[in-house]
Amino acid sequence: MEDDVFKTIKEEGSGCVKEKMSKFVSFALHVETAEEAKAIVDEYRKKYADARHVCWAYVLGWERTDFRFSDDGEPSGTAGRPILGQIHAAGLTDVLVIVVRYFGGILLGTSGLIKAYKEAAAEAIADAKIFEKTVDDTLSIRFTYPLLNDVMRVLKQIEGVRWKQDFAEDCTMTVYVRKSQSDRLVETLSQIYGVEVTYL
Secondary structure, eight states, X not given: OOTTEEEEEEEOEEEEEEETTXXXXXXXXXXXXXXXXXXXXXXXXXXXXXXXXXXXXXXXXXXXXXXXXXXXXXXXXXXXXXXXXXXXXXXXXXXXXXXXXXXXXXXXXXXXXXXXXXXXXXXXXXXSEEEEEEOEEEEEEEEOGGGHHHHHHHHHHSTTOEEEEEESSSXXXXXXXXXXXXXXXXXXXXXXXXXXXXXX
């Protein structure tokens, strides 16, 4: 996969695994901040207040370096880490996976718990709608009206570029371009005398 493309969830997925009378209900959701993930976990705790455990993991950011997980009272390493492992295995980010456990009266042991949480997380992820997004840089371009055609010619040469324009006395454009293409775009625009380009 290219380094300016990442995979995330477009539509929520869910799953359910039964293991020795215990039920593991799972959900995969799109989130963009730690605060948003925390709020959703709190909401699910209230919604499933009758459950024994609400375990979760999330991964944020296109570099996938921001992640957290919780065993919520299960033995350490048996719930949150296996859930996180499934998010990593699917190559996803900006994702929160929650697994709600209803205890069935039979202890599953460490390996049984890991297997159940892993399978429940995998089911929710498999059920979710996944799509690819590009990592974009945002540029500001300023120039005078006579240079408009030259600037537009350059913008149209690069695939997937989007822009907003604000034409008052001078022309100002906010341009969104894939990270892998931004240096090339800045270099080409900078060669047009009278065009100012800055990263936002």
